[in-house]
Amino acid sequence: MIFVLSQEADVADYQFGAKVGHHRFCRACGIVPFSHGYVEEFGGAYYSVNLACLDDLDPSALAAAPVSYMDGRNDDWANAPLEVRHL
Numbered sequence: 877m878i879f880v881l882s883q884e885a886d887v888a889d890y891q892f893g894a895k896v897g898h899h900r901f902c903r904a905c906g907i908v909p910f911s912h913g914y915v916e917e918f919g920g921a922y923y924s925v926n927l928a929c930l931d932d933l934d935p936s937a938l939a940a941a942p943v944s945y946m947d948g949r950n951d952d953w954a955n956a957p958l959e960v961r962h963l
Contacts, residue, residue: 917946917953 882902890899897913909929914921927933945956945963957963 915953 886903887900888903890901891897892899896915897911899908899911901908907929908926910923910925912921912923927938945960946953947955947957949957
């Protein structure tokens with residue numbers, strides 16, 4: 877695993893539930909810059925990145941990015957939740 881600004885010893889790992897995902901967080905401040913794991917419902921191996929942790933992210937590029945909703949609350953990963961206005 878590569879950490880751009882931190883040594884691996886400075887980044888901890890949190891898992892819960894089925895323990896298929898690794899939620900990496902800073903031991904000093906607690907921010908979660910990214911997660912990774914393997915979930916068949918997501919298509920297998922995945923990485924998720926906290927976009928607020930990226931330097932020089934152009935807000936217009938972020939606004940133009942596609943958004944997909946998945947109903948993880950009900951473990952219905954193939955479908956969007958019925959209500960998404962709050963997301």
